[in-house]
Amino acid sequence: MASSEEDGSGNGSLEEKENGKKRSLGALATAWLIFYNIAMTAGWLVLGIAMARFYIQRGTHRGLFRSVQKILKFFQTFALLEVVHCAVGIVHTSVLVTGVQVSSRIFMVWFIAHSIKQIQNEESVILFLVVWTVTEITRYSFYTFNLLNHLPYFIKWARYNFFIILYPAGVVGELLTIYAALPYVKKTGMYSLRLPNKYNVSFDYYYFLIIVMFSYIPLFPQLYLHMLRQRRKVLHGEVIVEKDD
Numbered sequence: 001m002a003s004s005e006e007d008g009s010g011n012g013s014l015e016e017k018e019n020g021k022k023r024s025l026g027a028l029a030t031a032w033l034i035f036y037n038i039a040m041t042a043g044w045l046v047l048g049i050a051m052a053r054f055y056i057q058r059g060t061h062r063g064l065f066r067s068v069q070k071i072l073k074f075f076q077t078f079a080l081l082e083v084v085h086c087a088v089g090i091v092h093t094s095v096l097v098t099g100v101q102v103s104s105r106i107f108m109v110w111f112i113a114h115s116i117k118q119i120q121n122e123e124s125v126i127l128f129l130v131v132w133t134v135t136e137i138t139r140y141s142f143y144t145f146n147l148l149n150h151l152p153y154f155i156k157w158a159r160y161n162f163f164i165i166l167y168p169a170g171v172v173g174e175l176l177t178i179y180a181a182l183p184y185v186k187k188t189g190m191y192s193l194r195l196p197n198k199y200n201v202s203f204d205y206y207y208f209l210i211i212v213m214f215s216y217i218p219l220f221p222q223l224y225l226h227m228l229r230q231r232r233k234v235l236h237g238e239v240i241v242e243k244d245d
């Protein structure tokens, strides 16, 4: 298989810098990241296969979330380590960008899909599940092959092109799911705190969800633009100076 180094797309001096960066990462950190990325690729692959098998055997998406939720919860929660990787500096990317991405996913898994059983069979849940799965198989295999210095060009291409469609599709799936959850949250008053209470504070999960939905408007474009910048850097060799967090 052609690697990025072999496909002629590389730039000599840039490549030397990249190799230097990998060397300076340290053997232990590199070994850990290889293990982590292989485990995550395998986890999302298992999830993808489980979803495909479920759909082929049952011919419906109803019950799919319930059947794959354990694998999803485990591997999506494990992704919290990505924020740790950035914070300790073994991965050169923004803690803020990674934090927003990971926390929004954790929120969708635990505080929406897990907590509100009535929405688990919504088509929008399947939409974001499929989109996340394709994204993560591509992304983690990209990191793994990259760390091993044998990156097939089609994986690099997929990593920096699929998101153009998948990111908005995932956002649509997530927003429609939160929207579907609103009536249940309003009816049950779940996770809400009404006055009077001994803490003398009130919290309304229903309005919190509406705020979360609106927060996609400023936050999502920043993640998307970040990925477009990464795309220009990696696929077209543009040198981009990013501001620190």
Ligand SMILES: CCCCCCCCCCCCC[C@@H](O)CC(=O)SCCNC(=O)CCNC(=O)[C@H](O)C(C)(C)COP(=O)(O)OP(=O)(O)OC[C@H]1O[C@@H](n2cnc3c(N)ncnc32)[C@H](O)[C@@H]1OP(=O)(O)O
Binding pocket: 021, 033, 037, 082, 091, 092, 093, 094, 097, 098, 100, 101, 102, 103, 104, 105, 107, 131, 132, 135, 139, 143, 146, 147, 162, 163, 166, 167, 168, 169, 170, 171, 174, 212, 215, 216, 219, 220, 223, 226, 227, 230
């Ligand atoms: C509490 C309530 C919270 C509510 C919040 C509401 C927020 C709402 C807005 C959020 C919307 C999110 C929607 C989203 O969930 C929808 C989807 O995800 S749909 C699926 C499509 N998504 C994607 O394609 C994006 C996937 N995500 C990412 O790519 C990353 O998470 C992101 C942080 C966005 C970008 O990644 P990164 O900055 O790391 O870019 P690169 O991949 O190019 O990597 C940069 C360098 O870091 C090295 N790296 C990164 N991770 C690793 C790793 N695990 N192992 C090894 N190396 C790693 C990478 O190699 C690069 O290094 P270098 O530049 O040196 O080559």
